[in-house]
Amino acid sequence: MRRRREVAIIGIGQTRVGEHWDKSIKQLAAEAILAALKDAKIDRVDTLYVGNALSGELAFQEHLGAAIADFAGLRPIEALKVEAAGASGAAALRLGYLAVAGGLADFVLVCGVEKVTDSPAEKVISALSLSIDGEYEREMGLSFVALNALIMRRYMHEFGYELKDFANFSVNAHKNAVNNPHAMFRNPITEKAFVEARMVVEPINLLDSSPVADGAAALVLCPMDMARDFSARPVRIASSVVATDTLALHDRKDPLFLEAAYLSAKRAYEIAGIKPEDIDLFELNDSFTIMAALSLEAAGFAEKGKGVKLAMDGEIAIDGRIPISTMGGLKARGNPLGATGVYQVAEAVLQLRYEAGPNQVKDAHWALVQSIGGTGGTAVTHILEGPD
Amino acid sequence: MSLPAVWRTRKQRYALMGEICKKCGVKIFPPRDVCPECSKPAQTPYSFSGKGVVYSFATVYQAPEEFEEYAPYTVAIVKLEEGPMVTAQLTDVDPEEVKIGMPVEMVTRKLYEEGKGGVIHYGYKFRPCIE
């Protein structure tokens, strides 16, 4: 293979996740983009990749590449939208990485954006399920949540867990979000509240699920050898890997194993030349607590059936063995679908630049960031290395 | 789902018609034209018996728009006796009585109606086996 260039993240920008009735999808994206450009101390880039999952369905705007480049004052640069359900933002970063690593662009903006509150809640719920199989899952009355509930029930059955055993994933996420100014829910919750929350699709309840909301985040990439001119603490993208699995859950040999997540993490470790025990923090997909448990297992932090145990033992806290959702995760920062993958990376960058405030993971050097589309059909894994 | 899509999938929906791979013998449902095991074309029709066991189940309280009037209802992944798994609703059973491992069989039922007086979508559901 031809030599590739090392790629750095030199700027990040985030809007607060929430219900932004007063802002359009273009305004949200521009806000994040301008913040990222300011952080990188540059005003022009060569290319823009926009990660978005459902703008046509929920924000009534497609052709997002041009729409956002135009609105953010970047015209006439190359600008394209990338879609991979909940992994759209991470997929956009993957394309940005390819462009810079391959030597075809020097400065690339990656923006993840989602605008859901232009549509009524029922429509948002239905649209979320567009990422699952239309003919054999959705048509039978299944939703995205229902599929996660099927995974969770089987997991509880096979490994002998109860609902309360999953509580600490949500309790930990809410605790961490208290100190994140960009988070949607900055209130702590208790195990009692978790267990008593209203059922959505039993066994998944309201406090088990991540809230879908509006938001935008952006990153600026450039070759590592130029990065020091712009950032005192550039973060290196040590690996970037995408893998896919069956779209429908019933087509998997083992629905309790996230094969794409496993394969992409395995390859990412190999490329970065490190092992799971070297990772200082893991920004994972906690759209539902069961996904957090399966992600911990797929990425090598727990044996099969033991992911929940890590949460029960408190090992997922900021000072635990493997801190997760360090700025609130999808659960409490909020889940702006196509923007989520970019938020995850921006938060990992804050940790690696030692800018995470009270949530700082001590001596954070290696961060694993993984985004999942649908119930695991797409998995995008990035390993980031801090300076020094 | 659109009417052409309903028409295209009628054999699957009403008769659990899948495929068998000539090359490696694996039985496939839903049909996918390319064998998931050996990646060879697999287009020989194969009709499943409709018998299986519950692999997992969940009770839907917050339903998708088209299914709202039927909530709460129980959905499941059923492991068919020929091997593949299929996703469907359970019917003719109290949600409290559903257990993982429970033997079930396929029946044809109404899935949902497209609005008031709209087209009715039929398809498979599974009910406890009547011995």
Ligand SMILES: [Zn+2]
């Ligand atoms: Zn075959």
